[in-house]
Amino acid sequence: METKEILKQHIAKTATLTDEQFDYLFSHFKPQSYKKGQVVISEGDKVDNEYFVISGCLKAFFINDEIKMYILQFAMPTWWTSDYGALYNHTRATISIDCITDAEVLCLSNHDREKICSELHQAEHFFRWRTNRGYLASQKRLLSFMNNDTKARYEELLSLYPQLYNLVPKHLIAAYLGVSRETLSRLYHSHK
């Protein structure tokens, strides 16, 4: 499917836009291609854009004491990603984003999003719902963190996103689950 069509159908699930309105909205997005391993946002950067993933897989991660990495999000097609804290508060990036595979994204600047939202009520509606879904997902993950042990969280992750198993190295799965790669390795060898 064409890039433009992917975004159009994604938005149509939530908001009603005329073709003209969508074309206007779409004109603010900038397509961008990245190679595997390429960095999109690096800690300390000024953050101006958010990214809508067309193809490939990115990761948004935080690095603690220059040692441990925690993955906040695997961003897959039709997902949005950025350092939203830095983007909205106009502060420097505290999380980084890079590409696990080659990837195509659509770039939208903070300025343009706010402009479009103020111009098009339905665009504001769409972004409210998008953020809402993110909030619910984040809260669900938080609960899962408190409530489930590592094995249960691992199985939950793979049942939600089976493609991750072959797509991303195991130590990144561990970094998402918040355990060491050794523990994860032992987990799925100890039983079945």
Added chain:
Amino acid sequence: METKEILKQHIAKTATLTDEQFDYLFSHFKPQSYKKGQVVISEGDKVDNEYFVISGCLKAFFINDEIKMYILQFAMPTWWTSDYGALYNHTRATISIDCITDAEVLCLSNHDREKICSELHQAEHFFRWRTNRGYLASQKRLLSFMNNDTKARYEELLSLYPQLYNLVPKHLIAAYLGVSRETLSRLYHSHK
């Protein structure tokens, strides 16, 4: 300050409404008083409303296997609370909400929120930003969970909300931090 004025100033930080628009918006809120211990939402309930806290302190919590309680949020004045998953997806409540102290809230139904949002662009703008703040807070807490040990999270919580120390019993603080009450008790007696 008057109830109406509290909400008005809260919204004014994010959205620009005329007095008439605010009065119209406010007409959809229903004031409600609760006693300490009273239940606002119980697991399994149909969820129709969200709540804006005027005074007092509520907790939103999840109970696992009928045994362990995890607190998702202490809701204090000018905070919003509900089971948003159930509210937006029209499913039964999986989390419960009750009152830690006597409390006054303003009730807003899901239906009325969506109605107001579609009628008033600025209301939609306000709710987008409110949700956004919730999303950022939730993500920050998730990171803190992965990155910090219990002691650090305890100190973080009390430095953000010092009033909690005297307001809520320690075992609820433990349920927010995701540790046992015994561990929390040992934590702040072992040092300093």
Added chain:
DNA sequence: TGCCGAATGTGATGTACATCACGTAGGTAC
């Protein structure tokens, strides 16, 4: 083809936490 670094497996050991068990103090009901 052979080399090298990245990814992964696995043992030994230490530790932060849960869990169980029991004790105490303060508040409330009768």
Added chain:
DNA sequence: GTACCTACGTGATGTACATCACATTCGGCA
């Protein structure tokens, strides 16, 4: 006053994990 309940402290013990160390495998590339 007595009874009871809730909050809270604290010891003993078990366990899931981290950490360190080292071996092995594999994919990309010179």
